[in-house]
Amino acid sequence: MTSREKSAVPPSGLPASAIPLGSNERFLSMLGKMYVIREFEEAAGQEWHAGNIRGSVHQYVGQEAIAVGVCSNLRSDDYISSNHRGHGHSIAKGADPIGMMKELFGREGGTCGGKGGSMHIADFSIGMLGANGVVADGVTIAVGAGHAIKVLKQDRIAVPFFGDGAVNRGPLMESLNWAKIYDLPVLYVCEHNGYAATTRTSDVTAGEGFIARARSFGIEGEEIDGNDIRAVDEVARHLAQRVRGNGPAYIFARTYRHHPHNLRDSGAYRTQDEIDRWKLKDPIKLATSWLLEAGVARAEINAVEGDAKALIARALTAARSAPWPQLSAALENVQDLGAPL
């Protein structure tokens, strides 16, 4: 199959029997995280349309299982880096959605004091090295962090999240070679949603895309259904262990974004049929249905969903009522020497 055909076909879920025994609680908490991301993103979209959030908002809706499944297998001092579609990665790594919502509103108390906005959320206290406005630049930076881990002989790993569009940037290719020759503890996570903005990535990507490129540098990994939290969880656990103290590996996760690239495009480059078929494979719906099959009570699922809704409602209230930053902040943290004015 060509990668184009593959990307148009919704992935299949694992049978419910594949759930490891006794893990319902773990998966329920992952589902809760996915709900937090979903609610955060839907709220961000609404607030953007209402004119309360400016700039670009790239929603992660539909891809939540990847960030949550991977980050559930990272330690708090492991590093991640992200791209323009970064809210889910940050939340999954442990960033506070209230601070993040304030950031999207450009308010005081935002994760970056309102100076970064949606595309530039970072939280160094949890090893989140930054979302990024430049495609693939987060990947190379994570490899640099991996280099530091090696220099400092630390027990950590670095995990760059990036899209299928990033695969064609030269620096990403340089990073693969680099991570391999220095044997860096880097777990590449390629989120293949089939599109880079309004372009089908299969139309502009030769060969088998990321996987073939990684392999050609001697980097191995696994291809998974990125909408199945169990698959992501299992592979991430196993590969995070392997990467720790060893050379790089990759996760190639097939998925789909439900919404337009950044709320601005018409979305006309995708068919409604394609969108509808992928929505049947919504990672939250999938996880919910097999958790129910595995004996988790509907009430428990409703409870995690309710908690997520309540948290995001609080985040919105907090963001709306937070003051604007002090104007002096505009000129702070440029550099130590030399005045901006």
Add this chain to the structure above:
Amino acid sequence: MIAEMTYAEASLLALREEMQRDLRVWALGEDLGPEGGLAGQYRGLQTEFGGARICDTPISESMIMAAGVGAALAGTRPVVELRFADFAICAADEIVNQTAKIRYMFNGQTRVPLVIRQAIGMRGGTAAQHSQSMEAWWVHVPGLTVLTPATAADNYGMLKAAIRCDDPVIYLEHKALWGIKGAVDTDAPLVQIGKADKVQRGDDVTIVTWSGMRVECIKAADTLRQRGIAVDLIDLRSLWPWDRDMVMDSVSRTGRLVVAQEAVRVGGFGAEIVAEVSEELWAKLRAPIRRLGAPRCPVPFSMPLEDACRISADMIVKAAVDSVE
């Protein structure tokens, strides 16, 4: 024909006509086909001219630029779309070390006839990596022609002139202008590269600007008129070469100069104008020159912080009043 259209539509029309006129003209860049570019500047062109002449590319800025260079050396006239100036830096090596130097290093054996489009400027909340005004970077590089159209008419006439120019042209559209309408006379002679636009005549103070800041300067000039100060307002629209004659003539007459730019003030192109004017017209100046530009900080996201980094009409008015009083 005179028609009302947006700044983005004007460039679309210009490119379309140039592609009809000259089969060697083609465009390459990300997302040109499906949605017709970020502001519809390419809308419908892929349907009309096909995927070979409106070429959708991977996210590969170095290669997009290098493909343009190679294709220019081999007989075509590419329009290289780099989206935002912020990403054009991903292709800075190809622009600075290759595009700009080839004609010179190879002693004129070849030219590099291409246009490098990269939108600049703040558009409201686009933050540090999508808001930069980097015109001074490019002006500093010998070999590059640098244009900054600010009206629909200029985006029509100047894009055409750029495409017909035999040297590489850095073509900087301003994001905040994309939706602004203006009259375009498609029968008017093409804009001559290097010729500034005298927006309005006045004898009291010269204001020199370019790109998005033209809009604020027009507002400022209106306010100043009400206060009895007549502004000679010049939109340079071409930064290299720039219209020394028009600026020197104007300042010789008014003896007063305000330069307003959106870009960071330190090391900006405004500094070049100020230096040239003070070297040449020192004896004719009747007041210190005023130079307005952004603080030397990245563009912050939050609205009030971003606004604090903008040059406003009020600031221009104040600078002009200070220089007259």
